[in-house]
Amino acid sequence: MDCIFCKIARGELGTLIYEDETVAAFNDANPQAPVHVLIVPKIHVANITELADKNLAAHIFTEVVPKIAQKTGVDKNGFRLVVNTGDEGGQTVNHLHVHLIGGRKMTWPPG
Numbered sequence: 828m829d830c831i832f833c834k835i836a837r838g839e840l841g842t843l844i845y846e847d848e849t850v851a852a853f854n855d856a857n858p859q860a861p862v863h864v865l866i867v868p869k870i871h872v873a874n875i876t877e878l879a880d881k882n883l884a885a886h887i888f889t890e891v892v893p894k895i896a897q898k899t900g901v902d903k904n905g906f907r908l909v910v911n912t913g914d915e916g917g918q919t920v921n922h923l924h925v926h927l928i929g930g931r932k933m934t935w936p937p938g
């Protein structure tokens with residue numbers, strides 16, 4: 828399949844900042860803050876509504892996110908997780924990704 832995040836997750840393109848058996852993470856090409864990391868499952872999952880694997884979901888949120896927050900130094904002051912889903916959710920790449928954004932004060936509401 829010609830999916831850009833599948834290629835990045837396989838290590839065929841760009842640089843991974845984190846990798847384990849099931850998950851990969853890399854810096855966003857168009858960062859919206861000093862820290863802007865994309866966390867993706869290695870298997871192709873289109874979006875959060877397609878993520879059937881509870882273990883993988885738990886792994887991402889309870890293990891990978893804290894590790895990357897610590898590694899990028901945003902664990903102390905806080906950060907934001909964003910999972911854009913579908914057209915109205917603003918999803919532009921149809922491979923599930925969790926944005927981990929930090930290093931500056933976030934505002935609310937989002938645009």
Ligand code: 5GP
Binds near residue numbers: 911917
């Ligand atoms: P979405 O809008 O789908 O939630 O987020 C897609 C994100 O992927 C955007 O923030 C965009 O900058 C990033 N992105 C798109 N293509 C690439 C790429 O080829 N490499 C990297 N590192 N990021 C990308």
Ligand code: ZN
Binds near residue numbers: 832833834
């Ligand atoms: Zn993919």
